[in-house]
Amino acid sequence: MFFRNDSRALRVLMSALLTSVCIAGAAQARAAAPAQAPGGWVTAWATALQSIPDLSNPPPLYRTPDVAGRTVRQIVYPTVPGRGARIRISNVYGRGPLMLTDVMLARSAGGAATQPGTAVRVTFGGRPSITLKPGAEIDSDLIQTTLTAGEPYAISLVAGAHQTLSAWHRVANQVNYVSTEGDHAADATSSAYPRKFTESAWVSALDVRAPNAVAIAAIGDSITDGLRSSLNRNRRWPDGLAHRLGEAGSAPIAVLNLGISGNRLLSDSACYGEALDRRFDRDALGHAGVGAVILLIGINDINFPSMPPRAGLDCDFPHTAVTARDLIDGYRRLIERAHRSGMRIYGATLTPASLPPAREAIRTAVNDWIRTSHAFDGVVDFDAALRDRAHPGELQRRFDSGDHIHPNDDGYAAMATAVPLDAIVSAARR
Structure with missing residues (x-):
């Protein structure tokens, strides 16, 4: 997440490589990778x-x-x-x-x-x-x-x-x-x-040969990207999840951070990347050994329509209004594509962002659907982990980095703790 596009972001097909060595087979374009990738x-x-x-x-x-x-x-x-x-x-x-x-x-x-x-x-x-x-x-x-x-x-x-x-x-x-x-x-x-x-x-x-390992892809916006976490200290929530998995002592499981700050589910941005709906196959499903995906996306889709247009570089363009149904339809497409690739996908609830009532109603409706629809293979309730119980539309003060949207290091640690470890391990290894 990150409030601020130009419709130039490209949807790019995997094209043929031209290498200076021109050797056939040097490129290994990876589309949907199975949980146990060839060659370990x-x-x-x-x-x-x-x-x-x-x-x-x-x-x-x-x-x-x-x-x-x-x-x-x-x-x-x-x-x-x-x-x-x-x-x-x-x-x-x-x-x-x-x-x-x-x-x-x-x-x-x-x-x-x-x-x-x-x-x-x-x-x-x-x-x-x-x-x-x-x-x-x-x-x-x-x-x-x-x-x-x-x-x-x-x-x-x-x-x-x-x-x-x-x-x-x-x-x-x-x-x-x-x-x-x-x-x-x-x-x-x-x-x-x-x-x-x-x-x-x-x-x-960066891939390694590790025949017994699998990977979990964490994909989303700045909350996954770790915006406002400590520089050079690996305190994003996917880092915390990797640490928990390492301490659990099971066979190795990689955690891949594929968040982009400012990213949206449904709209491209000149600044914040291709819509997640368009980059999902490459960025989440296209890595070796991925068996499960954790998806956290949608708050920028809710917010950007209300951002004032800017002259010159308008990173929030297009200011496309969305409904809860629009986001849910987008989630269903990603779920179908993950399942078609043989992967499990967990839906994460949208975290509190001190939104005005109309936007908060969309966030609440989306979270209710994530929790109750059973469309995802499981739920990671980041909203419940971070919200102020007295003011559920707001972050707990101890988890607020100061902008009332992005967690601090302690908030990201609480998110890592909220991931149901046994369930996500089982999903990744299935």
């Missing part, structure tokens, strides 16, 4: 990408770092361990080719530094460089390395001489880095990485 692969970390508004003079929040001929180093935390890894590079929302000349994976040593001797070169069809057409994505070759759950890893990507950013994940809640000019992918020190940014780009998944 499971996605251990993932993010949902979104297009960047295409403006000559964007507002500060949408200005991108200069990446041409530079190395972008991003920090990721796999949620299950594995022997062997692969990285998915995406140009799904690209407006031009994506050229990377070198990619490396290493253990992070904090900040932009990596642990000496841990860097491994990533290849694609045996070659270190790739060029992807707009709309394409590719999985790397097998990376011979061992990954530990919960530990930070640095993915370093060297951009082509004229490369720009046209897509990112804007609210990464993680500090990432851009180098001075040149290939600094193998640098263990941080000295070549003066530029910090809190977005992520190009990498949409």
Whole structure:
């Protein structure tokens, strides 16, 4: 969630890849992945990408770092361990080719530094460089390395001489880095990485070989994205769920955070990404080993119609009014698609947002349907976990980050605790 589009967000089909190596079969476009993925692969970390508004003079929040001929180093935390890894590079929302000349994976040593001797070169069809057409994505070759759950890893990507950013994940809640000019992918020190940014780009998944593992996809808006949680501390509710699963001691289960701040179920936005109804198959169902989905979406659909139009970049456009029935029909479509792919889907109730009466009535009607319709395979009652009992349309004060919409770290922890662990584990493993 995040209140603020341009109808330019693209619905992109998986197109053919053009790699600099032109080797057939290097790309492994993954549509609906079975819970036990071929080869023992499971996605251990993932993010949902979104297009960047295409403006000559964007507002500060949408200005991108200069990446041409530079190395972008991003920090990721796999949620299950594995022997062997692969990285998915995406140009799904690209407006031009994506050229990377070198990619490396290493253990992070904090900040932009990596642990000496841990860097491994990533290849694609045996070659270190790739060029992807707009709309394409590719999985790397097998990376011979061992990954530990919960530990930070640095993915370093060297951009082509004229490369720009046209897509990112804007609210990464993680500090990432851009180098001075040149290939600094193998640098263990941080000295070549003066530029910090809190977005992520190009990498949409990190898979590991873990034959006994499965994954849970958490998909939604800023409440899943973790907006206003502590920077660099992994305090979003999916992080808390991953921690609970790790402590439970069962066979490993990954938790993938596929939230996008400002995202809506039914409408695209120039700022907040493709409608979840359109990105669901790729972002939730398309990762290796996913057996269950937790869906939390709809509050922005309820709110954005009432936001005042803005001159220039209007992130809330189109200001499309919705009813509870519109949202319920959207949920039914997602449920059908998840079931068609052999996956279970849990519906999460919409959290309190201090809404005026007409909008609160829609939220309440949607939550009543989620709880009582039995259309989902189960319910995660985030509303009950966070609401003030005396004022059920409001967050408990101890869980309020200050904007009366987004939880603080304690609120996100309470959400993680509200997920019915045994039921969701059974659903993911079925």
